Amino acid sequence: MYPIMRMVKEMVKYRNAAPLPLTGTHVSEHRCWPSDIDLWMELNNGRTLTLFDLGRIPLARRIGLIETLRSNRWGMTMAGVSVRYRRRIRTFEKITMRSRAVYWDDKFVYLEQTMWKQNGECANQALYRAAITGSNGIVPPDTVMNALPVKAPRPLAPAWVMNWIEADATRPWPPEQD
Template sequence: MYPIMRMVKELVKYRNSAPLPLTGTHVSEHRCWPSDIDLWLELNNGRTLTLFDLGRIPLARRNGLIDTLRKNRWGMTMAGASVRYRRRIRTFEKITMYSRAVYWDDKFVYLEQSMWKQNGECANQALYRAAITGKDGIVSPSTVMAAMERQEATPEAPAWVRNWIAADATRPWPPQKD
């Protein structure tokens, strides 16, 4: 089940937070609850992706994207993800999440998120490809920026992000069934 009450809590908690620039980092704290665990009593890998929503949506609100989406009747969807899991997060552990936009091109916005344990170790990191969508399909980031009345230049993509974009472009679609 989607953690709707946790999302509401995050939106209320950060409703008066300072606005962020488009590449600003939203920092939030979370806890791994029993409803988040798998059979091995640790944060489920799929739930990790859901919990990253708890960082992305407040980030989008703080940088002004949510208001622009509503005003233009646009949506935001994830168009790809790559996740690296390195440390287990156990039941009741507290984690700190960092969420930020790192790059955008003519179609997509690339978001980096990570979860950090209280001992300073990074438990996992995700790179997301997000698309803003309208009734006619994908809305270009330049159109979104204009609607937001923002003039920020596209940041240079880190090498690892460029490499992921290039590698993902070689992946066949649709995939083979056999």
């Protein structure tokens, strides 16, 4: 089940938070609840992706994207993700999530999200590819960035992000069938 109440809590908690620059980092704290765990008594890998929403949506609000989406009747969808799971997060463990936009090209916005344990270890990291959509399909990120209240030049893509973009472009779509 989607953590609607947790999302409401995050949106209320950060409703008066200072605006962020386009590549600013939204930092939030969360806890792994019993409803988040799998059979091995740790944060479920799929639930990790859902919990990343709890950082991504407030980030979007703080950079002015939510209001821009509403006023232009646009939507946002995730168009891909690459995740590294490196440390277990156990029931009731508290984590710090860091969410930020790292790059955009002519089709997608790339977002990095990480979860950090209280001992300073990074538990996992996700690189998302997000698309802004309108009635005619994908809205070019430069159009979106120009509509935001805060302006910033396109950042240089980190090498690891470009490597992922290039590698993913070689992946067949639709997938081959057996």
